[in-house]
Amino acid sequence: MILKTLIMVTLLSTDLKETTKAYHDHFGYGTVSSGTIDPLCAEQSGHETMGGKNYIIMRPPEGEPEVMLRFVEGGNPAYKPMLSSGWNAIELLARDPDRLGKKLIDSPFKVIGPPTFLTNAKNIRAMQVTGPSNEVIYLTQMIDPSKSLLKPFTPVSQVGSTFIVVQGSNSLKTDQQFMEKTFKNLLTEPMRFKIDILSKARGDSPDTLYPIMLLKFAGPYGLEFDQYHTASSSSAIDGGVVLVSASVDSFETSDIDWLRKPGQSNCAGLDGETGLLEFPSGAKLEVITLNP
Numbered sequence: 001m002i003l004k005t006l007i008m009v010t011l012l013s014t015d016l017k018e019t020t021k022a023y024h025d026h027f028g029y030g031t032v033s034s035g036t037i038d039p040l041c042a043e044q045s046g047h048e049t050m051g052g053k054n055y056i057i058m059r060p061p062e063g064e065p066e067v068m069l070r071f072v073e074g075g076n077p078a079y080k081p082m083l084s085s086g087w088n089a090i091e092l093l094a095r096d097p098d099r100l101g102k103k104l105i106d107s108p109f110k111v112i113g114p115p116t117f118l119t120n121a122k123n124i125r126a127m128q129v130t131g132p133s134n135e136v137i138y139l140t141q142m143i144d145p146s147k148s149l150l151k152p153f154t155p156v157s158q159v160g161s162t163f164i165v166v167q168g169s170n171s172l173k174t175d176q177q178f179m180e181k182t183f184k185n186l187l188t189e190p191m192r193f194k195i196d197i198l199s200k201a202r203g204d205s206p207d208t209l210y211p212i213m214l215l216k217f218a219g220p221y222g223l224e225f226d227q228y229h230t231a232s233s234s235s236a237i238d239g240g241v242v243l244v245s246a247s248v249d250s251f252e253t254s255d256i257d258w259l260r261k262p263g264q265s266n267c268a269g270l271d272g273e274t275g276l277l278e279f280p281s282g283a284k285l286e287v288i289t290l291n292p
Contacts, residue, residue, distance in 0.1 A: 001256070002184050002249045005219040007270065007288060008057070008068040009090055009162055010045070010243040012075030014133045016056055019071050022108040022132045027092075027159040028061040029069065037072060041267035045243050046259060046276050046284045050074065061157035067221075069162070072242070079239030081136045082201040085228065085281035087241035088168045089128075091138035093152055093160035097127040100139060100158055108132040113197045123147050128197050135240045136197070138166070145220075149188070152220040164214075165244050166224045167283050172211050174280045175225050179215055182256055182277065186216040195226065204229060217246070245286040251275060259284065 013019040023029040039051030055072045069090075082088050094100055097115040104111060113128035126140040139159065145151050152163045169175050172190050179187055192209035199208045211227040223244075251262045251273065262275035272290040279285065 001182065001251065001287070003215070003217045003221075003223075003287070004247045004249060005065075005217060006067045006162060006165070006221040006244070006246050008070055008245040009165060009241055010070045010072060010245070011090075011135050011241050012079075012133060012237070012239050013071040013073055014075050014077050014239075016054060016071060016073050018108065018132045020056055020058070023058055023069070026104060026107050026109060028157050029058040029159075030061070032057045032059050032068065038267065041265070044260060044265060044267060044274070044276065045286060046278070047237075047242055050242075060159070060161040063156040065153055065161045065163075067161040067163070075133055075239035077133075079134050080201070081130070081134060081240050082168060082198055082228075085168045085170045086237070086279075086283040087165060087244065088226070089136035089138055089166040090162050090241060091126075091140055091164035091166060091224070092162050093155045094127075094139040094141050095155050095158055095160075097125055097139050097141050101127050103158075104129060109137070112136075112200075118193075121147075133239055136166075138164070140164075149214065149216055150220050150222050163220060164222045164224050165241060166226060167279065167281055168228045169225045169281050170228070171280065172213055172225060172227045176213065178280055183215065185218070188214045188216075190227070198226065198228075202228065218249075221246075243284050243286060245270065245288060247290055248287045250289060251287075262287075262289075 034056040037050045037053050042051035053073045057070045109129040115127040118124040123143045129137050190211040190213050195210050213225045215223040259278040260276035262273050265274040272288050274288045277285045
């Protein structure tokens, strides 16, 4: 089974009206649809408690890849990200993080990591913010996308689409075994990096080196796995990312440990066959073969 493209990321929102306005006014995102989560769809997603909750689906500005963000009402206003394993952040492409950072002053997006180059090669410049419901967002500029592993699209707008979703891991070795068994995608070997926002959030030493792996999609997308030190698991999700939806080439792979075996679905406007996987961290991934 090969992961092809990111389709949608589902996050919790403590105030849908505030979230809609913030992403529209500051990121240029537009509302595609809104409604109430069908209880059956909530069950299929592995998050039964979302049934009956209001939601909005937003898309990036015109001309950007259509990776949707679905915000579902819920979450804890006191939610603190990056303290437990599972999905912990989304990474959006940005044309100019320095200019964007100045525009976000006094906005609902609070800068927790100012713009900086992430490697000595100085090809990736990024900043990190928290959104209206304390969701973590990386805003990343690829100076030369051709030199990166994912080779993402250059955004035509100030803020583009999601191209990476970040997961906190209890054990990269366990994750590696799971992914090698489940997917045929390229998986990088672990590399160690300082991650300032992680060390601050978790109370680790500023010199802490976190092992990181990247799973590359067939398209210009990826999943990042950050090894947390003294990571804790939590069955309850208080905020942030709760589900990632991605397309795959087919389900013709044996020996997959399905949380929900593939079946036809048209939840969230996604018409096709969907199955549900759960990473060792507890993060849930919805995989889809879209109908023509």
